[in-house]
Amino acid sequence: MLTILRLGDDAYGVPISREIERQTRRAVAFGTVYATLERLQKKGLVRSNLGEATPERGGRAKRFFRVTSPGLRAVREMKRNLIRLWTGLPELEGGMA
Amino acid sequence: MRSSHPITVWLFERVDLDVALAGDLLEECARGRSAFWYWKQVLLATLIGIWGAILDHKVLALRAVATGCAVNSVWLYLWQKFLHIGLSFRLSIESITTLFIILLTQTATGWIVARTHRKHALPMVFVFAIWLTLWYPAGVDFRYLRMLLVDSIDQPRFRGYLAADIAWILVPILAEFAGLLIGGAGGARSGKRPLEPAPS
Numbered sequence: 001m002l003t004i005l006r007l008g009d010d011a012y013g014v015p016i017s018r019e020i021e022r023q024t025r026r027a028v029a030f031g032t033v034y035a036t037l038e039r040l041q042k043k044g045l046v047r048s049n050l051g052e053a054t055p056e057r058g059g060r061a062k063r064f065f066r067v068t069s070p071g072l073r074a075v076r077e078m079k080r081n082l083i084r085l086w087t088g089l090p091e092l093e094g095g096m097a
Numbered sequence: 098m099r100s101s102h103p104i105t106v107w108l109f110e111r112v113d114l115d116v117a118l119a120g121d122l123l124e125e126c127a128r129g130r131s132a133f134w135y136w137k138q139v140l141l142a143t144l145i146g147i148w149g150a151i152l153d154h155k156v157l158a159l160r161a162v163a164t165g166c167a168v169n170s171v172w173l174y175l176w177q178k179f180l181h182i183g184l185s186f187r188l189s190i191e192s193i194t195t196l197f198i199i200l201l202t203q204t205a206t207g208w209i210v211a212r213t214h215r216k217h218a219l220p221m222v223f224v225f226a227i228w229l230t231l232w233y234p235a236g237v238d239f240r241y242l243r244m245l246l247v248d249s250i251d252q253p254r255f256r257g258y259l260a261a262d263i264a265w266i267l268v269p270i271l272a273e274f275a276g277l278l279i280g281g282a283g284g285a286r287s288g289k290r291p292l293e294p295a296p297s
Contacts, residue, residue: 013121030125031142034118035149050117056127058102060120 001075004046004065012051012062037065045071105139111219111285112146150220157214161221162228165210165277169229172202199269200276207280215286222281226274233270242266 003019004011017033020026040046051062067075086092105119126135151158180198182191210225211218242262249255 013118014124017121029141029145030118030121030138031114031145034115034142035145038115038149053120056124057120058106058123060106060116060123062120063115063117 001040001045001067001071004067005072005075009064011065016065040071041065044068045074101135108139108143109146111282112143113150113217113220114142114146118142147220147223150217151224154217154220157217157221158224161210161214161225164213165206165225165229168206168209169202172206196268196272199272200279203273203276204280204283207277207282208284209280210277211281211284218285219281222277222285226277226281229273229277230270233273237266 003016003023007015007019013030013033016037017028017030020028020033037046037048041048045068046065047068048063048065051064053059053061102119102123105122106116109116109119122135122138125138126132176198182195207222207226210222214221242259245255245259245262249259
């Protein structure tokens with residue numbers, strides 16, 4: 001969902017996968033990305049719509065994703081929870097392993 | 098990869114995957130990804146799609162296994178009643194006929210399972226194929242194989258027989274698996290998603 005927010009209006013399968021690969025420095029399977037997005041969509045956290053079909057994609061349309069208001073709330077809540085869990089841990093202060 | 102695209106779309110539609118993914122894969126290939134990468138992504142996406150469908154529809158998966166077992170029971174009954182042939186440890190007309198009948202009956206079983214589980218046909222056929230594969234060793238006599246395995250440790254001349262025996266054990270289950278998938282693919286209908294309007 002953070003990647004979708006980061007990409008804005010250009011959030012479809014290819015840029016989402018590339019951005020995740022760039023940020024995590026790990027190869028991702030497109031199928032995994034789509035499966036995750038579908039789950040998020042079922043939960044109402046993201047929504048999608050189809051763009052126009054292009055010849056370079058074999059006549060297949062791009063599916064653009066957007067984070068919904070409940071999705072945005074979930075991201076904020078997740079951030080708060082992570083900060084709460086992160087604070088007060090002396091082992092993690094200063095960036096030393 | 099453009100020539101493989103229709104196959105990918107056909108496959109994705111049958112495992113209820115978003116065909117936009119097929120377009121994404123093609124777009125990536127146009128930017129220099131290899132054919133190996135393309136087919137790896139197709140395979141992974143298909144397996145994820147099948148696995149997701151099974152997890153989301155566990156009862157349906159059980160029903161598919163029950164349906165497949167029921168159909169195969171009928172085949173087994175008919176085989177025992179009317180056919181008096183079987184697989185022997187050598188290549189013969191009888192063995193080839195047996196394998197052909199296995200392929201044919203399992204194609205029919207796959208087709209029936211697919212037609213009785215139309216919404217998730219291929220994943221349900223896959224569940225039954227896995228079930229059958231897991232049960233297969235129970236019906237195999239491993240005594241001869243064990244003997245060959247022990248003998249081939251210190252006597253290399255037995256290794257050829259060992260390889261042939263392993264192949265001979267695997268061929269029927271491969272025929273079953275292939276038959277089920279062929280029948281399943283034939284009986285599965287595309288699960289095309291409704292198109293949504295383009296973004297304004």
